[in-house]
């Protein structure tokens with residue numbers, strides 16, 4: 001095993017029954033909260049009033065900020081931070097998906113540091129790593145996708161520069177989160193699928209590129225992936241089933257809390273680098289959908305370059321029972337079966353289907369390299385230069401959205 005440091009400071013409350021305990025804990029953070037929500041779903045669905053009541057019952061004064069976009073805009077975050085400063089809030093409560101949670105962390109940092117703009121603090125900009133602290137953040141996630149409720153990251157989008165880039169600090173990890181599966185039964189099918197794709201990405205990235213040194217990290221990651229692969233089709237059949245929603249939600253939280261990489265070699269987050277450049281180009285593209293679009297092309301590209309075939313084969317054996325003496329056959333078989341799963345679950349399409357046309361590929365590759373590759377190139381078990389990034393993007397254009405049902409998938 002390789003050396004690592006792990007600190008998971010978030011107190012996690014799971015289940016409807018834990019509501020009172022969660023809100024009781026919030027009283028430790030102060031008496032004036034900035035409650036941050038997204039584009040209106042938690043209000044429309046009738047969830048917001050009871051959260052406000054639980055806060056007010058505890059004499060916590062609520063300042064509400066509504067309107068965080070999917071792929072949260074830097075400019076909206078700046079506005080929310082200005083409101084929080086004016087109202088002298090003590091802590092931030094995020095009630096929404098990854099976009100709301102990420103925005104809340106950034107808002108908490110800006111208020112703590114008495115700063116006005118978040119964009120200069122993101123990776124690739126002058127104040128990167130210069131933030132000093134953040135107000136306490138708590139979160140009630142309403143998507144199963146990002147694990148932002150336990151991570152140090154906040155991914156910020158900026159339509160003015162067609163960019164998307166993270167800020168990341170240990171002090172941004174939420175202090176508490178409440179995972180209530182009931183809030184997930186309303187998630188649209190597409191958002192559910194996008195989230196499942198994101199959860200898989202958080203474990204598969206390092207599984208493939210991080211080497212063989214931590215068998216337990218392998219088993220942990222396989223458990224997360226197997227849960228998602230089995231649970232997504234079940235949710236599609238029974239979307240209001242809280243037990244299934246809870247399973248997916250817990251898989252989401254576990255996928256990016258640090259355990260998944262413990263003991264493996266550090267490795268780049270290549271798919272994420274590429275995807276953030278894609279949804280930076282098109283802010284209407286959901287992160288998980290962008291990742292799903294990249295999977296088949298990226299995995300086939302790795303295979304064609306004869307990279308990590310042993311890891312692909314191991315995953316095929318563990319997830320789908322694919323056994324083959326020849327690692328080359330076993331690894332390509334895994335890719336084919338995983339593609340079928342994507343097809344069967346409505347996650348298989350071209351980049352041009354999701355608003356990134358071929359004429360944009362060069363610009364998107366340039367942004368990925370500038371922001372995530374130090375201006376030189378990306379890496380994925382070896383070099384991933386501009387022309388190869390474009391090749392991966394082009395390979396997605398062979399992915400027909402029309403699934404022909406050519407094989408049956410047995411999980």
Ligand code: NZQ
Nearest residue numbers: 038039040041070071097098099142143145148151153186
């Ligand atoms: O905006 P509202 O009205 O809330 O609607 C949202 C939004 O339209 C809707 N929604 C959320 N909960 C719902 C619901 N609709 C019905 N019922 C509910 N219970 O779902 C849509 C998508 O929400 P969003 O928050 O944008 O999705 P997600 O959770 O996938 O978050 C994506 C953002 O997180 C970043 C992504 O890059 C992207 O910006 N990530 C953050 C990470 C982190 N902090 O560690 C890691 C990830 O890799 C990722 O990069």
Ligand code: ZN
Nearest residue numbers: 146198201287
């Ligand atoms: Zn992700």
